[in-house]
Amino acid sequence: MNITALSSTAQNSTTTDAPSQDAAHQQWWRDAVVYQVYPRSFADSDGDGMGDLPGITARLEHIAELGADAIWLSPFYTSPQNDGGYDVGDYEDVDPRFGTLADADTLIARAHELGLKVIVDIVPNHSSSEHVLFQKALEAAPGSPERDMYMFREGRGQDGELPPNNWQSIFHGDAWTRVTEADGTPGQWYLHLFDTTQPDFNWENPAVHELFAGVLRFWLDRGADGFRVDVAHGMVKPEGLPDSPVDSEGMAVVPQGEVPVYFDNDGVHAIYREWRAILDEYPGDRMMVGEAWIPERSMPKYVRPDEMHQVFNFGYLQSRWDVDAFRHAIAEPLRLADEVGAPTTWVLSNHDVIRHATRYGFGPEHRFGEGLSRDEHPDAELGLARARAATLLMLALPGSAYLYQGEELGLPEVADIPDELREDPAHKRAGVPGRDGCRVPIPWEGDAPAYGFSPTGNSWLPQPVVFGELAADRQRGVAGSTLELYREALRLRRELRLGAHRPGDEVTFVDGVPEGVLAVQHGEVIVVVNTTAQPVQLSTLPGPAGGDRPAPVLLASSAVQDGRLPADAAAWLRVRL
Numbered sequence: 001m002n003i004t005a006l007s008s009t010a011q012n013s014t015t016t017d018a019p020s021q022d023a024a025h026q027q028w029w030r031d032a033v034v035y036q037v038y039p040r041s042f043a044d045s046d047g048d049g050m051g052d053l054p055g056i057t058a059r060l061e062h063i064a065e066l067g068a069d070a071i072w073l074s075p076f077y078t079s080p081q082n083d084g085g086y087d088v089g090d091y092e093d094v095d096p097r098f099g100t101l102a103d104a105d106t107l108i109a110r111a112h113e114l115g116l117k118v119i120v121d122i123v124p125n126h127s128s129s130e131h132v133l134f135q136k137a138l139e140a141a142p143g144s145p146e147r148d149m150y151m152f153r154e155g156r157g158q159d160g161e162l163p164p165n166n167w168q169s170i171f172h173g174d175a176w177t178r179v180t181e182a183d184g185t186p187g188q189w190y191l192h193l194f195d196t197t198q199p200d201f202n203w204e205n206p207a208v209h210e211l212f213a214g215v216l217r218f219w220l221d222r223g224a225d226g227f228r229v230d231v232a233h234g235m236v237k238p239e240g241l242p243d244s245p246v247d248s249e250g251m252a253v254v255p256q257g258e259v260p261v262y263f264d265n266d267g268v269h270a271i272y273r274e275w276r277a278i279l280d281e282y283p284g285d286r287m288m289v290g291e292a293w294i295p296e297r298s299m300p301k302y303v304r305p306d307e308m309h310q311v312f313n314f315g316y317l318q319s320r321w322d323v324d325a326f327r328h329a330i331a332e333p334l335r336l337a338d339e340v341g342a343p344t345t346w347v348l349s350n351h352d353v354i355r356h357a358t359r360y361g362f363g364p365e366h367r368f369g370e371g372l373s374r375d376e377h378p379d380a381e382l383g384l385a386r387a388r389a390a391t392l393l394m395l396a397l398p399g400s401a402y403l404y405q406g407e408e409l410g411l412p413e414v415a416d417i418p419d420e421l422r423e424d425p426a427h428k429r430a431g432v433p434g435r436d437g438c439r440v441p442i443p444w445e446g447d448a449p450a451y452g453f454s455p456t457g458n459s460w461l462p463q464p465v466v467f468g469e470l471a472a473d474r475q476r477g478v479a480g481s482t483l484e485l486y487r488e489a490l491r492l493r494r495e496l497r498l499g500a501h502r503p504g505d506e507v508t509f510v511d512g513v514p515e516g517v518l519a520v521q522h523g524e525v526i527v528v529v530n531t532t533a534q535p536v537q538l539s540t541l542p543g544p545a546g547g548d549r550p551a552p553v554l555l556a557s558s559a560v561q562d563g564r565l566p567a568d569a570a571a572w573l574r575v576r577l
């Protein structure tokens, strides 16, 4: 580590960086902490047990006080809610369960008042089967312009009785469903990479481009500061819709580390260039962040200067509790983002994966998908300790960090949900536990009905008793609580400009630390992560000892006593430059 070099860089940037130019050109999203709100489960204002927009507006202060810069709202559009709203019936209206367009305007205005930017989720790969365009397509004849809005094809086999290819849905089962034509005969098939009620749009059709250009403008005009692009790697399918590779039993398979043939096709980039031009027409720094589960090597393509601004870096989320895994999950995305001058992003939890406070309790069989079943018993205490540490590591890194509602309370994944209450289409299609366990409504007040989620005590998914102890009001002001840890980390991150990616200000791995310890320096902070089972004496580490005074502990995920960082913990040390 080269403290001298770092020191001069830091001084240069403070002297040249008068309030002026740099500040004006500092695009907010480059180092933003974005808080994801899942509207169904954040706060319910009308007592129906379903979260809603007025509920969110009333609780925005929590997010502002936490120190986030922006919110990302998962879909609140008109929708039959077969996939929690990712099945959109009307992209330009609000589902009555969540409120009205006027409520959306109020929410955006209140967020702006509190200094929070607003990112809206856009779902362009597919609509709901209840979308008027799909209904029209069903009524129209094969080969009609209505059908051409979606991916209709003739079946294979003698009478078209077999699906057009062997693609499997992300939610299990065939990715094709056969329709009955107007005359009552079995007809064409339509593609749905997700649920049968989520037909894929045909992005070869210019009318689909027009439709979404209109949707973007609709929300930009209403004040949206950006978009989170759902399934950003899926919209354009490979030419000729070729079969996926198959295993010896003829089942479609995806080679390790790769994606299904229908993802990550180059055609998607033209769409982002088109959208970027639209965003650039608007004042303010409007942005797009892509949800793309793609091989790492593909990431830079999505964030080229004329495409999206960010893409989720899911490698960090998938990283095991292991020094080498973390090193890779940090260094590689930084290197890749640098190739195209984009900031990287960091994320540990969202509405699709097992909450990280639970994930890290699995031990070596690290897993993030398909939900938690009742027979699995990851270690909750260990999980939370490691989750807090992984969060501290993430929040010291340059780039933008995405938080998922409830992680600041240390909420666990909920396994104990009766099957009949589970709503994830993957559960319905394949019997896997699914993603409901990370979508359980947020506990605000330990002693209130539904822990303050809803005035009537209703909750669309049952909340476990432990949510009472973890409620926001039980943690606010309590030293050492997860909520206070997040607040302090975000405060320091802002104060020390840890999110900023300044030229020359590199992330450095400190060499010579004991095995199982990771020490990462960024700016004036060294984050030390102890993955071993023993405490680590911080003063013996080469990084902090490299200065002439001991580096003070700014913040730790578990209390540092006598200079020792406990097992399964992380600390931020201040390096005096």
Ligand code: GLC
Binding pocket: 083, 086, 087, 123, 194, 230, 231, 291, 351, 352
């Ligand atoms: C994205 C969403 C997920 C949804 C899927 C289909 O992955 O995050 O929740 O089920 O797209 O829209």
Ligand code: MG
Binding pocket: 044, 045, 046, 047, 048, 049, 050, 051, 052, 097
């Ligand atoms: Mg409600």
